Amino acid sequence: MKERLQTLKDEALNQVKTVTDQQALQDIRVHYLGKKGQITEVLKGMGKLSKEERPVIGQLANEVRDVITEAIEAKKSKLEEEAIEKQLQEETVDVTLPGKPTQVGGSHLLMNVIRDIEDLFTSMGYQVAEGPEVETDYYNFEALNLPKGHPARDMQDSFYITEELLMRTHTSPVQARTMNKHEGKGPVKIICPGKVYRRDTDDATHSHQFTQIEGLYVDEDVRMSDLKGTLNALAKHLFGEEREIRLRPSFFPFTEPSVEMDISCKVCSGKGCSVCKKTGWIEILGAGLVHPNVLEMAGFDPEKYSGFAFGMGPERIAMLKYGIEDIRHFYTNDVRFLKQFHRV
Ligand code: 2NL
Numbered sequence: 001m002k003e004r005l006q007t008l009k010d011e012a013l014n015q016v017k018t019v020t021d022q023q024a025l026q027d028i029r030v031h032y033l034g035k036k037g038q039i040t041e042v043l044k045g046m047g048k049l050s051k052e053e054r055p056v057i058g059q060l061a062n063e064v065r066d067v068i069t070e071a072i073e074a075k076k077s078k079l080e081e082e083a084i085e086k087q088l089q090e091e092t093v094d095v096t097l098p099g100k101p102t103q104v105g106g107s108h109l110l111m112n113v114i115r116d117i118e119d120l121f122t123s124m125g126y127q128v129a130e131g132p133e134v135e136t137d138y139y140n141f142e143a144l145n146l147p148k149g150h151p152a153r154d155m156q157d158s159f160y161i162t163e164e165l166l167m168r169t170h171t172s173p174v175q176a177r178t179m180n181k182h183e184g185k186g187p188v189k190i191i192c193p194g195k196v197y198r199r200d201t202d203d204a205t206h207s208h209q210f211t212q213i214e215g216l217y218v219d220e221d222v223r224m225s226d227l228k229g230t231l232n233a234l235a236k237h238l239f240g241e242e243r244e245i246r247l248r249p250s251f252f253p254f255t256e257p258s259v260e261m262d263i264s265c266k267v268c269s270g271k272g273c274s275v276c277k278k279t280g281w282i283e284i285l286g287a288g289l290v291h292p293n294v295l296e297m298a299g300f301d302p303e304k305y306s307g308f309a310f311g312m313g314p315e316r317i318a319m320l321k322y323g324i325e326d327i328r329h330f331y332t333n334d335v336r337f338l339k340q341f342h343r344v
Contacts, residue, residue, distance in 0.1 A: 001042060001049070001057050005064045008038050012068045016075050025079065029072050039065050106342025109322075110211055110330055113314040114193045117213050120237045121191040124230070126215065129190040131174035133197070137164045139173035144254040145293045152253050157199040167197035170311065172254060175216040179298035186305055187219035193314070204326045211314045218290060218300060218307030224257070227287055227308035235263050235284065238317060242266070246281055255288025255309060275320075282320060285312035 012032045019025050032038050043061055046054055107115075118128055137148075146153055156169035174192040182188050193213040200206045217226070228247065235245045244264040252258040262283050265276035276282050287310030292302035300307075315327050322341070324330075329337050 001045065001053075002060060004042055005039075005057070005060050008032065008042070009064045009067060012038075013071055016068070016071045019075065020079075022076065022079050022083075025072060025075055032068055033065060033072075039068075106339065108330075108338065109318055109341035110314050112341060112343055113318045113321075114211065114213055116238070117234070117314070117317075118191060118193065120234060121215060124233075126189045126191045126217075129174050129178045129192050130194060131168075131171075131177050131192070133168055133195055134161060134165060135168035135173045137166065139176050140166060140168050140170075143176040143294065143297050144172050145291050145297075146253050150253065159197055159199060169198050170196050171212045171214045172309075172311070175214060175309065176294070176298055179216070179218065179295075179300065182218075182299070184299040184301065186300070186307075187217070188307070189217050189219075191215045202328065204328070207315070207327050207331065209331070210327070212311055213314055214309065214311040216290070216307060216309045218295070218305055220305060222289075222306045222308055224289060224308070227259075227289070227310070230308070231261050231285070231287060231310060235261070238321065239263055239266070247287075250286060250288075252286060252288055254291050254294050256291045258286065258288035261285050261287060261310075284317070284320075285310055287311070 012028065015028050016025070019028060030037060034040070039061060043058075046057060049057060122128065140158075141150070141153060142148070158169045159167040161167070171192040171194045174194065175190060178190050178192075179188055191213065192215070194211065195209060196212050197209050200208045202208060215230075217230070228245075231247075232245050235243050243266065246262045246264075247259040248262065250258045250260040260283055262281035265273060265280050265282055267273045267275045268280065271280060287308065290307040290309050295302045295305055295307065315330055318324060318330070319327065
């Protein structure tokens with residue numbers, strides 16, 4: 001039995017020495033020290049021994065068990081340390097490596113144009129006003145001197161939700177609503193940017209959804225000369241000090257008189273080129289003095305108050321300013337287009 005124990009010890013220590021993973025080590029523990037293990041097997045045979053031999057073998061068996069247990073414990077710690085070390089090696093982060101560059105977005109070109117115009121007008125004492133995109137027939141048409149059956153309604157066919165509700169065709173209803181809130185007392189000085197909708201077939205110059213920015217100034221004694229001075233400041237702010245403006249008579253149902261404003265062509269300095277269609281002038285916006293009917297419907301006394309209004313399309317401004325040839329670029333959102341105009 002002595003020899004058997006000695007062999008078991010050598011065998012076990014040898015195996016512990018060469019083992020490289022924790023599960024195999026656990027298997028060795030069970031094989032030698034477990035309830036049905038080799039040492040227990042030896043101890044079971046103790047009954048056959050003489051009284052003298054029993055304590056000697058018992059002591060030896062204990063010693064062998066202790067030695068194996070110790071060896072296993074030591075190996076276990078060693079394997080655990082090695083595992084942690086390996087993990088540390090594998091999971092090291094080199095904080096000196098350069099980071100992955102993050103994609104930084106920017107505002108849309110149309111937003112830049114709108115903000116630029118807002119900045120100019122707020123610096124002149126205007127407030128920015130917004131309103132609903134789903135609008136009533138009353139505010140979208142009626143309050144703007146476009147009664148039911150008016151032929152000019154055909155020019156602004158829209159998307160109807162019900163007979164009386166539609167996607168707004170211009171931002172003018174925001175101005176009518178704001179005037180109403182003032183309860184007949186001026187001044188009203190607002191600029192209204194936003195999305196508008198028209199039933200249209202999309203092409204290079206038409207979109208069923210686009211943006212507008214309209215301005216309105218109502219007070220006592222507002223005149224055509226006030227409008228002209230304001231529009232001149234706008235044209236020079238947007239396109240440069242060297243630009244001249246020209247007002248031509250026009251028609252809008254909500255203004256009387258109505259005008260259209262052109263700016264002098266920078267490409268040919270007024271001599272005539274393809275941009276200005278050989279006229280030397282480029283049309284930018286529509287404007288006029290607020291129609292007395294519109295003032296009256298919004299609760300203002302047309303005998304006491306007068307006002308001017310104007311409206312423009314930020315898409316058109318951006319296309320002229322940056323030479324963009326297709327309005328669809330604003331809405332197809334190709335980042336290669338958009339990122340050219342990102343502002344920091
Ligand atoms: C254009 C022309 C215009 C207005 C918009 C307006 C609003 C009220 C009263 C009177 Cl509440 N007028 N807006 C006036 C003239 C022209 O827009 O070509 N826009 C793109």
